[in-house]
Amino acid sequence: MNVESDIGQKPGIEPVNREIAHKIEQFLFYEARLLDSERWSDWLALTSEDIHYWMPAIENRRRADKLAAYAPGRGAYFDDNRLDLTRRVARFMQPSAWAEDPPTRHVHVISNVEAYEGREPDEYLVHSVFVNYRSRGEADNDLLLGRREDVLRYGDGAFSIARRKIVITQSLFMSKNLNTFL
Secondary structure (H helix, E strand, C coil): CCCCCCCCCCCCCCECCHHHHHHHHHHHHHHHHHHHCCCHHHHHCCEEEEEEEEEECCCCCCCCCCCCCCCCCCCEEEEECHHHHHHHHHHHCCCCCHHHCCCCEEEEEEEEEEEEECCCCCEEEEEEEEEEEEEECCCEEEEEEEEEEEEEEEECCEEEEEEEEEEECCCCCCCCCCCCCC
16 A cells, blocks of 8 residues: 655655554644643744645546645735744734734644654654534534644654645635634
8 A cells, every 4th residue: 555645745655653653643643732731832833944834625526627725826815934933923812912912712623643753864754633622602613624744853852844735625714714723
């Protein structure tokens, strides 16, 4: 079984060993806990300097249509580098972020984690699914579901997120905002 990726990685034929798979899962669970706890600076520290954080907008297309449902250069909710993410984190932490006062409560659930050797040594291609439940005030509740494709790097005794592609199931985004990292 050979697994191809949409973000240019060609992993090995076999998944990573159990020890590495467990460490990757624990890293993803820790990342989710940081986000749920609004520890955005700590979360940002988990990203590499050259991160590409991309969440394309989904277009409904017929199977026969030659254009894909999404592609680089077309619409995206996020198409961020490290500077963009740093600015978003700084914005969340400002007292003037009135849309976050009172704060939105988040729960990130990460599941179906698959990890493969990446293109470079100490890089891993990781597929996962997520559920993000957001609750704000008394009546605003949103549920985001989707898939993620990450390239994680291991160096200096820790993982970092080098690439993240997020594909949500909704083609029409019904939430009032997108005040979360996925």
